[in-house]
Structure formats: C-alpha cells, structure tokens
Amino acid sequence: MSFERRERGVGNITIRKHAILRCYFIEAAWMAIRKDPAMTMAYEEYRKRMNGNKAIVKIARRLVNRVFFVLKRKQEYVNCVV
Numbered sequence: 001m002s003f004e005r006r007e008r009g010v011g012n013i014t015i016r017k018h019a020i021l022r023c024y025f026i027e028a029a030w031m032a033i034r035k036d037p038a039m040t041m042a043y044e045e046y047r048k049r050m051n052g053n054k055a056i057v058k059i060a061r062r063l064v065n066r067v068f069f070v071l072k073r074k075q076e077y078v079n080c081v082v
Helices: 003-008 019-035 037-049 052-073
Strands: none
Touching (some): 019 037
16 A cells, blocks of 8 residues: 555555454444444445445444544544434
C-alpha cells in the first residue's frame, strides 16, 4: 500500500493487522448496526450483495474510519442522522 493510501486510511481490515483489535472492532460493529441508523442502513445494503460476515467486516472498517476521525480531530462521536 502506498504512503498516500495509508494517510487517507484507504484499504481493508486484513488478517495481517492486530488480530485482537480486529475482533474488538467486529464486535463493536455489531453494536453499531443496532445503535447507529446510518450503520444499520449501510449493513442492510451490504447484506443485499453478500453474506452477513463479510458485511459486518465492511461495517467494522467504516467504524475504524470513524474512530480514526474522532481521535485525529479530538471531537466527540456523533451517531449519523439518516
């Protein structure tokens, strides 16, 4: 992956990353689809194209992006409004 892609946070959650952290984010993604309407809608859209396990990994990646944004900007996490 190029430096530019890493800076933007583009890419997948891969097996080569921290395994325990990956598990935690996938568990958090299951909670996110229950609590956050935008995540619920995204999950339902992914479920139309793929099985639930692959869809939740995509949601976990979105959650990683949100956490990175919150930490980088030092702002509070806000559920998206649909």
